[in-house]
Amino acid sequence: MYDPTRLAALVAVAEAGSITRAAERLGYTPPALSQQLAKLEREAGATLLVRSHRGTRLTGAGELLVARARRVLDEMERARHELAHLAGLSGGTLRVGTFQTAGIHLLPPVLSAFRRTYPDVELAVADYEPPAGVAAVAAGEVDLALTHTYEPAAPVAVPSSVSLEPVLVEELVLVTAPGHVLAGDSARLPLGELAGQPLISMAPNHPPRQGVEAALARAGATPAVLVETPVYALVCALVSAGLGVAVVPEMVARTAATPVGTRLLEPGDLRRTISVVHGTDETSPAADAFRALLRGTFERAGRHRPDN
Structure with a gap:
């Protein structure tokens, strides 16, 4: 039986004309959507899409499955609407x-x-x-x-x-300016190696972070800039400008708007x-x-x- 989520992904690609645009519409990343489509092709036992520099088009098998998928998804949408009404999810x-x-x-x-x-x-x-x-x-x-x-x-x-x-547990990682000596190694950095490093600190008015900041202080990191409110975009921008290093959640480092170097810490017990x-x-x-x-x-x- 075909997974309805994958059928919806195929229909979205057919309507959008590309995996990238379909991923934006569905709230996926393009690689995650590609994985869903690859699984659907394995379920179908046929190639459903042909990718090119101009976009993505359906094969004959893909067109057949999209036509059937639209009918299935329409029926499921009607069922969801009726069930939502019964469950009190039709308003409010x-x-x-x-x-x-x-x-x-x-x-x-x-x-x-x-x-x-x-x-x-x-x-x-x-x-x-x-x-x-x-x-x-x-x-x-x-x-x-x-x-x-x-x-x-x-x-x-x-x-x-x-x-x-709890829905997500992530490590806190070191962020530095690009090319910083501490970011040039894939091995975990012992916390003690932060001794003497200028730290962009978020402790003053952010009680949830004060235990983390205390651990960094025990390791010898020296507060250089105090960020009075917990704005991670600002912290990463200051780090990127070379004003110090910081320890931020992994997701923050991965999505920073300014270029930063990153490195895992040892031990990995600083978490959010x-x-x-x-x-x-x-x-x-x-x-x-x-x-x-x-x-x-x-x-x-x-x-x-x-x-x-």
């Missing part, structure tokens, strides 16, 4: 809280998938710098929120009315955990459906690595 508003990094890099494909599946539910997104999202869910300001915690850190009390479900916060007892069908899509999106992307 889902209020989602997020912090900046997650809102830019993690949330859009989940919201896109939710909108495709439940088009009658209105979406509202608000910004909450952690841990403010926890309080917002507890106060009923939003239905759920993405938040984060760092390790090492002092334990933070969580209201009994909310629960935190991203969690979804939701009500412990009273949750809406829309919030439950969103959490399921959130888990599925991280699993498909190979980024679902919670270990707590």
Whole structure:
């Protein structure tokens, strides 16, 4: 039996004329979408697409399968709409809280998938710098929120009315200016090697990071620039300009807008955990459906690595 997600990917490519444009529409990266299409070709036992510098076109087998796929997907859409109505997902508003990094890099494909599946539910997104999202869910300001915690850190009390479900655990990595001597090796860098290094510090007004900053201070890193608010884009820009080094989440380093060098640290116990916060007892069908899509999106992307 063909996977409906892969059938939808094939239809999207047929309509967009290229894998890149289809990936943008679906919220995938082009390599991830190519993998889905390759699996569909193996399931079909036939070549479905021909790629060229001008785009992507369907083979005869691809055209046949797209025609059938559209009918299948239309029926599934009708079924989703009817089931959503029965489950109370045919209207109302889902209020989602997020912090900046997650809102830019993690949330859009989940919201896109939710909108495709439940088009009658209105979406509202608000910004909450952690841990403010926890309080917002507890106060009923939003239905759920993405938040984060760092390790090492002092334990933070969580209201009994909310629960935190980890969805992503990532290491903190060193970022440097391009060509910096510390970034020129693929081996993990012992934390002690940061002794004497000028550090772009985010500790002053960011309690979640203070345990991490304390660990860096014990290793001998010397604060050179204090960033008063936790804006990672600014931190990476200062690092790129050669004003110091910094330790940031892996996702931040990978998506930095300014060129930086990166290196894993030893030991790899400086980490950030991203969690979804939701009500412990009273949750809406829309919030439950969103959490399921959130888990599925991280699993498909190979980024679902919670270990707590």
